[in-house]
Amino acid sequence: xxxxxxxICIPTYNRGDRVLNAVKxxxxxxxxxxxxxxxxxxxxxxxxxxxxxxxxxDDRVFYLQKDNGGKYTAINMGVRLARGKYFIILDSDDxxxxxxxxxxxxxxxxxxxxxxxxxxxxxKDNHRIGDPFSSxxxxxxxxxxxxxxxxxxxxxxxxxxxxxxxxxxxKRICFPEDKSIKFIPESWLFDxxxxxxxxxxxxxxxxxxxxxxxxxxKNYGDQFNRENYRGLLLRYTSDINxxxxxxxxxxxxxxxxxxxxxxxxxxxxxNEFVVRHGIFSLLGRALVPIYKAIxxxxx
Numbered sequence: 685x686x687x688x689x690x691x692i693c694i695p696t697y698n699r700g701d702r703v704l705n706a707v708k709x710x711x712x713x714x715x716x717x718x719x720x721x722x723x724x725x726x727x728x729x730x731x732x733x734x735x736x737x738x739x740x741x742d743d744r745v746f747y748l749q750k751d752n753g754g755k756y757t758a759i760n761m762g763v764r765l766a767r768g769k770y771f772i773i774l775d776s777d778d779x780x781x782x783x784x785x786x787x788x789x790x791x792x793x794x795x796x797x798x799x800x801x802x803x804x805x806x807x808k809d810n811h812r813i814g815d816p817f818s819s820x821x822x823x824x825x826x827x828x829x830x831x832x833x834x835x836x837x838x839x840x841x842x843x844x845x846x847x848x849x850x851x852x853x854x855k856r857i858c859f860p861e862d863k864s865i866k867f868i869p870e871s872w873l874f875d876x877x878x879x880x881x882x883x884x885x886x887x888x889x890x891x892x893x894x895x896x897x898x899x900x901x902k903n904y905g906d907q908f909n910r911e912n913y914r915g916l917l918l919r920y921t922s923d924i925n926x927x928x929x930x931x932x933x934x935x936x937x938x939x940x941x942x943x944x945x946x947x948x949x950x951x952x953x954x955n956e957f958v959v960r961h962g963i964f965s966l967l968g969r970a971l972v973p974i975y976k977a978i979x980x981x982x983x
Contacts, residue, residue, distance in 0.1 A: 688744070690718040690785055691768030691851060695758035696776035697724070700731035702896075703776040707745060709891075710774070715785035720745045721762045726752025754866035756859040756915075759873070763854045770800060771851040773870070778805075779892040788848055791884045798823060799881040800849040803890040814843030816887045823882040826874040831933045837940065846890035853877055860918070868915040875927055913948045917957040920945040924959045935964070942968025943975050 692710050696703045703722065710720050724731055724747065735747040750761055759773060770792065774780060788801045802824060805813045817824070824833065834842045857876045859868050909916060923941050927933070945959065946969045959965070 688717050688719040688768045689715075689789060690770050690772060690848065691762070691766035692718055692720045692772045692774050692780075693759060693762030693766065694720065694722045694774050694776055695725060695755045695762065696722060696727065696731060697752065697755070697758075698727045698729045698731070699776040700727065700729045700734050703731060704734055706774055706776050706778055706780070709778075709780040709782075710785075711742065711745075712782055713780065713785045714783050715789050717789075718744060718785060719766075719768055721765060722747045723758040723761050724749045725755065725758040726750065753861065753863065754868070754915075756868040756870070756873075757861055759870070760858050760861060763851070763858060766851050766855075768851055770848040771854055772846075772848045774891070775893070777894050777896055781890055781892070784846070784890040787886075787888055787890070791886065792848075795823075795884045798884050799853055799877065800847060800883045801886065802829075802845050802847045802883040803886045803888045805844055805846055805891050805893040806889045808892060808894050810892075812887075812889065813893060814845065815841045817842070817885045821885050824885050825879045825882050826871070826877055827879045827927070827931050827933075830871055830875060831927070831931070831937050835934075835937050835940075844893060847883065849874070849877070849881075849883070853881060862914070865912075865915045865918070867912040869919050872919045872922055875922070879931055909948060910951060913951040914956070917945065917948050917952060920948070921957045921959050938964050939968055939971070943971055946972050947976075 694703060694706055707720055707722060710718065722735065722745065726749075732747075732749065746765075748761060748765070750758065762773075763771060770788075784803075788803075791801050792798070804816070807813055821833075828834065829842065829845075830840065834840045854873070854877075857873060859873055920941055924938075924945065928938055928941075942964050946965075949957070
């Protein structure tokens, strides 16, 4: 069986009106050595019938159905089944630029020891999303991306980026699956790759992203956090117990994580998410009321 260079995984849920456009943007790529895994996370709309009608003639496209478990479980399935050397997650409402795979391929050929490539998205008005990478920066790790260079108190300054990663590295990790958890931030997965997993950096626009009103990004906020506290606490406890123990992280970043941990910890009635406490824990807990007051004033 042919082994493709790229696997493009498209997790989807009730996006029958959008996902075909994402698939077609991959099919139009100038670089043709890829497979597409569309992982349908239990859609109840027209997604299944649309795929039956439109994609049966392309043997590079695989439509996979599963019970609804959240996007992270769809990514897990994609990683498990991926045959490509490099793995790309393309949201079902994203569009890939025509030469993206060709540019990524050449960058990977020039940097065969790196773990992947990271570039930029634009919005539908062709404006770059997030800050550009410094022209002096050639590589970045996800630890840099989330806890060092990219960190800001108002959210990651680079925002959503377009990435590919070595598939073999992702196959060694995968999200922990729990039927009671519908959402785990993708950062949990990528941070497990650590500092040694480095990506070649470019400000090339690789895709177009639109934030729909019912999407995860648009719905981040207090209510979303309460409803998904278990997946978020999983991330924060991993940051505190694993990432901060293994990597050098700025103190103010650690403190910020502790504040968010203590905001959600009261919902953890069964005490599932336990961390090692210290001075940052005490300080973070004390700062929660101040943080909430500032956030309320700046809304």
